[in-house]
Amino acid sequence: MQAKKLLSLNIKILRKKLGFSQEKLAEITELSTQTISDIEGCRTWVSDKTLEKLARFLNVDIFHLFLPQSEDKKDDTLSFFHNRIDKLKTTIKDDIDKRLDQFYISEKSLSN
Numbered sequence: 001m002q003a004k005k006l007l008s009l010n011i012k013i014l015r016k017k018l019g020f021s022q023e024k025l026a027e028i029t030e031l032s033t034q035t036i037s038d039i040e041g042c043r044t045w046v047s048d049k050t051l052e053k054l055a056r057f058l059n060v061d062i063f064h065l066f067l068p069q070s071e072d073k074k075d076d077t078l079s080f081f082h083n084r085i086d087k088l089k090t091t092i093k094d095d096i097d098k099r100l101d102q103f104y105i106s107e108k109s110l111s112n
Helices: 001-016 023-029 033-040 048-058 064-068 073-111
Strands: none
Touching: 001 048, 001 064, 023 033, 023 048, 023 064, 033 048, 048 064
């Protein structure tokens, strides 16, 4: 899929997931409704500044606008929670490893 078409589709998907109309997205990004319509309709390309605005208000990094998005809210929610759980597991494991290292270091220094 070409970048322009993927960008257009992603903006539309993300806007709808947030429950925004084109008018509401235009209002909060300070773009015209016609501009949002043209972007989603794949009739125009966007500037870097517009990409930044859209990404900020759609709550994603700019590069996410160029990655395939799922239209299914359940998939995104599950994916979000799986990622959070994986991060928590890593954080907990790292914390335990750090504490064990500190414990063994202090035990070793006491025995010498």
